[in-house]
Amino acid sequence: xxxxxxxxxxxxxxxxxxxxxxxxxxxxxxxxxxxxxxxxxxxxxxxxxxxxxxxxxxxxxxxxxxxxxxxxxxxxxxxxxxxxxxxxxxxxxxxxxxxxxxxxxxxxxxxxx
Amino acid sequence: xxxxxxxxxxxxxxxxxxxxxxxxxxxxxxxxxxxxxxxxxxxxxxxxxxxxxxxxxxxxxxxxxxxxxxxxxxxxxxxxxxxxxxxxxxxxxxxxxxxxxxxxxxxxxxxx
Numbered sequence: 225x226x227x228x229x230x231x232x233x234x235x236x237x238x239x240x241x242x243x244x245x246x247x248x249x250x251x252x253x254x255x256x257x258x259x260x261x262x263x264x265x266x267x268x269x270x271x272x273x274x275x276x277x278x279x280x281x282x283x284x285x286x287x288x289x290x291x292x293x294x295x296x297x298x299x300x301x302x303x304x305x306x307x308x309x310x311x312x313x314x315x316x317x318x319x320x321x322x323x324x325x326x327x328x329x330x331x332x333x334x335x336x337x
Numbered sequence: 338x339x340x341x342x343x344x345x346x347x348x349x350x351x352x353x354x355x356x357x358x359x360x361x362x363x364x365x366x367x368x369x370x371x372x373x374x375x376x377x378x379x380x381x382x383x384x385x386x387x388x389x390x391x392x393x394x395x396x397x398x399x400x401x402x403x404x405x406x407x408x409x410x411x412x413x414x415x416x417x418x419x420x421x422x423x424x425x426x427x428x429x430x431x432x433x434x435x436x437x438x439x440x441x442x443x444x445x446x447x448x449x
Contacts, residue, residue, distance in 0.1 A: 228379070255435070267341075267427050267440030268380075313379070317435050325438070327379035 226251040228328035230314050236334045241304055245331045247297040247314030255319035259288050259299045262311045262330070271299070271312075304335045339363055343428050343441035350418040350448045358413040358444050360428030366439075368431045369411035370395075371403060373424040374443075380427060386411055387433070418448045 228249045237243050249257070256275045260268035272281045272288040274297070280289045285302045301308055314328040341362045350356055360369065367388050372380040382395030386405040400422060402414045411430075415422060425445050431438040 258438075265443070267429075267442050269440070270438065273436070325380075325382075325435070327381075329377065329379045 226316070226318060226326050228314055228316050228326050230312075230328040230331050232331060233329070234332040234334070236336060237304055239304060239306055239335050239337050242300065242302050243304060243333065244301075245299045245312050245314075245333070247299070247328060249295050249297070249314070249316045249326075249328075251295075251316040251318050251326055253319040254292065254295075255317040257288075257290055257297050258315040258317070258325070259286070259297075260313040260315060262313060264310070268313055268315075301333075304333075306335050306337060309333060309335045341428055341430055341439050341441040343426075343444050345444060346442070347445050348447070350415075350446065352418060352420060352448060354418050355414070355416050356418065356446075357415075358426055358428075358446075360411045360413070360430075360441060361409055362411075362428075362430040362439070363409065364430060364437065364439065365408070366430035366437065367408075367433050368435075369405065370429045370431075371401070371411065371413045372427045372429065373397065374427060375424050383413065383426075418446075420448045422446065423448045 231246045258273045259271040262268040274290045287300045290297045311330040313330040315325045344359045370385040371383040384403040386392045389408045404412045428441040
């Protein structure tokens with residue numbers, strides 16, 4: 225069964241600190257992996273998309289890595305800000321026609337001052 | 338450029354009532370999707386459409402119906418609402434390759 229698992233479930237950090245979120249997946253055949261940020265009361269917004277051949281991709285203070293061999297990904301947030309407080313969702317797309325995305329349950333990040 | 342617009346944003350229904358959620362996109366995307374998001378769970382696909390006039394079941398389709406009469410609109414219907422359908426519903430659209438995936442801002446539905 226295609227699954228995406230994220231850890232930790234929740235995380236609290238101080239403003240200015242770095243953090244790393246983890247994602248493991250068992251999706252086959254693999255097409256791409258995405259990280260989304262979802263603010264409270266809003267829809268998810270894409271941060272990065274990585275295909276099989278991409279190991280790392282950055283979007284400002286967000287850097288995602290992908291190890292397709294071990295089926296693991298991470299999202300590193302540098303110099304966190306209060307506005308980073310949100311749910312971060314790892315999403316994998318299977319390489320099948322008409323197939324939508326497989327979502328992890330998300331990691332809730334709280335950045336405190 | 339609005340992207341994906343969902344209406345209404347909030348709704349309270351009594352058990353057994355019916356309603357329709359509207360999703361509209363202005364990006365000329367072929368694919369559209371309806372998801373529900375419940376506490377402690379990832380987004381789950383209800384129904385999706387790969388083009389005008391076509392729909393398909395997702396992971397949790399029971400109790401819902403959909404229609405895609407126009408390319409830009411995707412409607413989600415609840416014929417007889419149940420408390421288990423209390424959730425936040427998200428519409429999304431994308432290209433056939435799954436790129437440009439854009440979500441609406443959600444509809445919070447409460448069934449009492």
